[in-house]
Amino acid sequence: MKCLKFCDILKLRKIKKVRENNMQYLIFDVADNKYALNIDVISEIIKNNVNITPMPLTKPTQLGIIPLRKEVINIYSAGRLLNRKNTENSNIVIIEKDGRKLGITIDSVYAIKDDALLTESDIEMQKIEDETYIKKAFKDKDSNEIYLELNEEELIKA
Secondary structure, eight states: OEEEOOHHHHHHHHHHHHSTTOOEEEEEEETTEEEEEEGGGEEEEEESOOOOBOOTTOOTTEEEEEEETTEEEEEEEHHHHTTOOOOOOOEEEEEEETTEEEEEEESEEEEEEEGGGEEEOOOOGGGSSOOTTEEEEEEETTTOOEEEEEOHHHHHHO
């Protein structure tokens, strides 16, 4: 298992202390859609295919578990949580909030964006099939791409 301690996130956290007003987001792909997640809740990203051990009698959204530094981490399919088509997820984002950890599978990391480069979008949220895990939509000021921010409070309850 190739593990990447997300050094860029740690560097950005140091920058954040200087620029208290701004937040940074990890932008990533799941099923040809771009999503954003506040970097403050990301502890690391595991790259490449990881052996996920399936567990019996779990929700369809839970793929199984992985061992990670003497911890057992539940892994969920972001595609299934978001009601998207099944994709070949090869990366896992480890989320840590309120003392709980879980992983979600993603297709690829796209970028890290500062919220100063993003504006809240006025797209109709009813077009999103399941809003449970979506907090809001952003529009990139440079590229005009739309990113859906994931609700880490709901993710951690998955």
